[in-house]
Amino acid sequence: MPEATVAAQPGVREGAALLSVDDVSIQFGGLKALDGVSFDVRQGEILSLIGPNGAGKTTCFNVMTGVYQPTSGEVRFAGQPLGRRKRFAITRLGIARTFQNIRLFGNMTALENVLVGADAHHRTNILDALVRSPRHRREEREGEETAREVMEFLGLEKRADELARNLSYGDQRRLEIARAMATRPKLLCLDEPAAGFNPAEKEQLMELIRRIRDRGLTVLLIEHDMSLVMGVSDRVAVLEFGRKIAEGLPAEVRNDPAVIAAYLGTDADDEGES
Numbered sequence: 001m002p003e004a005t006v007a008a009q010p011g012v013r014e015g016a017a018l019l020s021v022d023d024v025s026i027q028f029g030g031l032k033a034l035d036g037v038s039f040d041v042r043q044g045e046i047l048s049l050i051g052p053n054g055a056g057k058t059t060c061f062n063v064m065t066g067v068y069q070p071t072s073g074e075v076r077f078a079g080q081p082l083g084r085r086k087r088f089a090i091t092r093l094g095i096a097r098t099f100q101n102i103r104l105f106g107n108m109t110a111l112e113n114v115l116v117g118a119d120a121h122h123r124t125n126i127l128d129a130l131v132r133s134p135r136h137r138r139e140e141r142e143g144e145e146t147a148r149e150v151m152e153f154l155g156l157e158k159r160a161d162e163l164a165r166n167l168s169y170g171d172q173r174r175l176e177i178a179r180a181m182a183t184r185p186k187l188l189c190l191d192e193p194a195a196g197f198n199p200a201e202k203e204q205l206m207e208l209i210r211r212i213r214d215r216g217l218t219v220l221l222i223e224h225d226m227s228l229v230m231g232v233s234d235r236v237a238v239l240e241f242g243r244k245i246a247e248g249l250p251a252e253v254r255n256d257p258a259v260i261a262a263y264l265g266t267d268a269d270d271e272g273e274s
């Protein structure tokens with residue numbers, strides 16, 4: 001993969017805020033899905049966003065990726081307000097995400113799915129594509145290079161020519177991550193990547209998330225599986241009913257009475273593991 005893919009955001013030093021969610025609220029009819037939420041995702045960290053069902057975690061991702069506009073407050077990426085940028089513009093800025101429910105193109109090959117991600121940075125237009133201009137051919141070549149490198153990183157290189165729908169569940173989940181990584185993000189947002197995984201697969205996923213961070217990416221994780229969250233996160237932020245109720249190191253958060261109460265008084269370890 002080209003060096004720029006893995007480089008840290010220029011001008012953002014390790015540990016400084018890469019993404020800032022600043023007093024963000026969003027209302028759906030009578031429901032405040034997010035209510036004055038603020039937190040930073042620091043350059044180079046793995047931050048987990050946790051909370052009971054309906055707490056607002058996915059809504060937060062949707063606000064960060066241009067799916068929804070906040071009713072008030074602001075999201076800044078590398079110091080720039082996202083404003084009313086559309087999804088593709090936010091992808092180009094360097095934020096990529098996966099979805100809670102797998103969203104692949106089932107009738108396309110694994111490689112073609114990843115190429116969709118790699119295309120995010122293409123500058124050529126339809127005319128370039130029609131006449132197969134040199135720039136278009138160069139972008140295609142670079143896109144394929146990036147896609148194949150990312151697939152290899154995720155151990156999917158042998159699946160490149162298989163239809164996405166024929167891949168195992170675990171490989172489909174990894175393919176989603178590959179597609180997001182092929183957009184060459186600085187911040188990778190993973191929405192419940194361990195859903196449906198057995199303990200061995202969760203271990204592998206933890207290892208993968210660390211390797212992704214070691215490539216220079218910053219990772220924001222939504223996850224219900226507490227052993228994974230506690231095992232992989234540098235810091236954890238907790239939402240409940242659209243409000244942030246805690247933020248800190250994993251050990252601090254797991255012992256926070258408000259967090260324990262939010263998980264209905266059950267041991268946080270039990271959440272999501274049923």
Ligand SMILES: Nc1ncnc2c1ncn2[C@@H]1O[C@H](COP(=O)(O)OP(=O)(O)OP(=O)(O)O)[C@@H](O)[C@H]1O
Nearest residue numbers: 028031033051052053054055056057058059060100
């Ligand atoms: N487009 C929408 N229109 C109306 N309500 C919405 C919309 N999107 C989310 N909500 C509501 O906002 C609240 C927060 O939802 P969200 O999906 O962000 O929660 P979550 O923390 O991701 O939950 P889960 O862990 O179950 O995925 C929920 O009450 C949900 O029903």
